[in-house]
Amino acid sequence: MSRFSERFRLRSLIPAIGFAGMLAGCSTPDFYLDRRETISFGAGDAVAANIITQTVDPWPRAAANRNIESNGERMQTAVERYRQNKVTPLKSISTSSVEFTPTNSESATPATTK
Numbered sequence: 001m002s003r004f005s006e007r008f009r010l011r012s013l014i015p016a017i018g019f020a021g022m023l024a025g026c027s028t029p030d031f032y033l034d035r036r037e038t039i040s041f042g043a044g045d046a047v048a049a050n051i052i053t054q055t056v057d058p059w060p061r062a063a064a065n066r067n068i069e070s071n072g073e074r075m076q077t078a079v080e081r082y083r084q085n086k087v088t089p090l091k092s093i094s095t096s097s098v099e100f101t102p103t104n105s106e107s108a109t110p111a112t113t114k
Contacts, residue, residue, distance in 0.1 A: 081087055
């Protein structure tokens with residue numbers, strides 16, 4: 001190796017070490033881990049661990065089943081009706097036996113209070 005490459009390597013190494021030293025001084029003061037009184041970093045979370053352990057799994061086992069049974073013939077006829085713009089309207093479910101459809105005059109004029 002030539003002296004030029006050794007000097008160049010030394011000149012590039014000194015600022016890198018200086019920058020690393022300055023960066024080490026920017027750590028947060030509450031991250032002091034030298035004399036920590038716990039065995040691991042996760043110690044002290046016993047209450048949270050107990051809560052998670054006793055929580056019921058919100059997803060049922062059937063939610064993982066990706067093989068959903070369906071009727072292919074029925075789906076094919078539905079797609080064909082959609083393509084031909086012959087979709088059947090849905091029936092509304094209500095608690096009343098009387099069907100109400102507003103007329104144009106009722107829906108166009110706002111209600112006034114006296």
